[in-house]
Amino acid sequence: MKRFALLLDQLAYESQRNEKIRLLTTHFQEVPDPDRGYALAALTGTLDIAHAKPALLRGLIEERVDPVLFRMSYDYVGDMAETISLLWPDGDGDDAGLSLSEMITALNATSKAHMPARIANWLSALDTTGRWALIKLMTGGLRIGVSARLAKTAVAKLGALKINDIEEVWTGLEPPYESLFAWAEGAGAKPAIDRAAPFRPVMLAHPLDEKDQEKLEASDFLAEWKWDGIRVQAAGDGDTKRLYSRTGEDISHSFPDVLDAIQFEGAIDGELLIVREGTVAPFADLQKRLNRKRVTGALMESHPAGIIAYDLLLDGAHDLRPLPFEERRRRLEGWYQRNASDRFMLSTLVPFDTWDDLAAQRTAPADTGIEGLMLKRRDSIYEPGRPKGPWFKWKRDPYLIDAVLMRAQRGHGKRSSYYSDYTFGVWDDGVLVPVGKAYFGFTDEELKKIDKFVRERTVDRYGPVREVVHEPDDGLVLEVAFEGLNESTRHKSGVAMRFPRISQLRWDKPPHEADTIETLRALLPKS
16 A cells, blocks of 8 residues: 555656656556556546545544644645645554555455444554555545546556557456456457457547648548537447547446437447437537436437447448548448437538638538537548547637625635635626636636735635635636536526636626626527
8 A cells, every 4th residue: 555655656656658657667567467467447437436425534634633624724735635644643543554456355244333433543654755645546536637548558568568458458357457468468369358349549640730631631521510519439239339548438327218229230430429300409408417326317319419429430340440431431431221210310521622612511510519620530530549640630619707706715726725716696686697607718826826816815714715805896806717508497698608718817807897697698599
C-alpha cells in the first residue's frame, strides 16, 4: 500500500505527460503481480472494491476532531481525502504491512458493520500520504490527472506494444491483469479474449482550425453532420449483442430497446440519440436514459433511443477497418439497406465543392441537434486513437451570453485552494436567476483574479459556498460560452446549458448590462 501511495503522491504533483508515463512505467516494472494489476485497475476505474461512503469517513473523523474544525478545514482545503489525512491523529493501529492487493481483499471481505473499525485502524497505522491514498482508493475518485488511456500507454511502454494493441483486448480482461503484463513484457502470449462481440477501439478527430484548412484540399474529404449525442459502437456476434460507449464501457443494460434491434453480424460506429418519429430530440432527453441500471418500459416508450450510423467496422466476420473510408461508406450504405429500422439511421453526407460552400452549411444546419460537421479523408483507414490528418471535427461557433457571477465554491486537487467553481445568472424581471455553472475556460492568472474577487466581495456563506455581491451596478460579469440549450424542470430558470465555460471576464461591463432570461429562451430548440 505504501508503494501505491507514493505513486499517487508523485502523480498528483507531476504536470508533464511524459513524466507521468515514466512514473507509471517504473511502478509497473518494480511492483510485482498482483499489486501492479490492482494499481492499474484503480487508475483506469475498473477496480471492484467496497467503496466507503463519504458519510462514513466524515463520521470517523468527527469522532476524533471537533466537527466544526473539520468543516472549516474541509472548506479551506477543498478535498476530503486531504483534509482527513491531515487531521487524523497518529495512532497505534496495525496495517501489518499490507500490500495493495491484500488491503483490497480485506476491504471486500469486511462486513458493513465492521467496516468503520477496520478503516479507522488502517488510518491510524498509515502516515499522512498513506491515509490520503487509502481514502482516494475507497471513495473511487483519484483526481491525479491520469486518464485510463495514459495508464494503458505506460503498460505498453513495458515492451514493444502500442496503446491500440492493449485497447483491442482491454474489454475482455479483468484485474489484476497478469496476462496483460506478461504479454507487454514479452513473457507471455497475447491474451485470448473469450468474449463475443468485443469492443473495437474508436477513431477520433481533431478540431479543425484555420491553419489546417489552408493546407487541405476540399476534394480529398467527405463531410457529414456531427450530432449532439454520445458516440457508441453496436456489435452483433451470433446470439451476443452489445452496445459500447466510446471508451469501451458496456452500456447495453441502459438501452435494451437498441440491443433488441441489433439483428446483424458485425459492428457499426455511430451516434446514440433519442429519436421520435424520425426527429432527433435534445441531448437533455438522452441524459434521462444514460447511466441507468434498469430502464422501464414507459421510459423506453417516451424516450426511444436510436443510432445514426457513421461507419461500418465489421461486416459479418470481415474487418473493414483497413479499407479507405470511401469504400467503408459504400459498404455502410449497403448495410443500411439491409438493416434500416426505427432504431438505425444512416448518417447523411453533406455535399460541397469548396470550403466556402461547407462553411455556409455549417452556420445554418438543418437541425438544432447538429453540433457541426465531421470531415473525413476519402482514403482514411479506421485507425484507433486520434491520428492527425485523416479526420477533423468542425463544430459550430458556441453561443455566447453575458452572465453575472453569483456564487463560488472551492475546486478540487490543484485548485483546492482557489474558488474555481462558479454559479452565474441572468436577469429575469429585475432579479438574477441562476442559469448554469462553470469551472473551466479561464487562465491561471484569471483564476487568481476571480478568487481574489470572491474573497473580497463575499456577502454570505452556505457551507462551502460563498455568495458574492451581484447587484445591478456592483459585481462581476462573465462571458459564458456554451454549445446548446434545453428546457429543464430541474432548474429554477427553466433552462440547462450544454458544456458551459468561461469565455472571458468582463470587468468593463456593469452587471445590469448582462443578458436576460428572454435572450436564453429565444435560443431553445423549436418543438
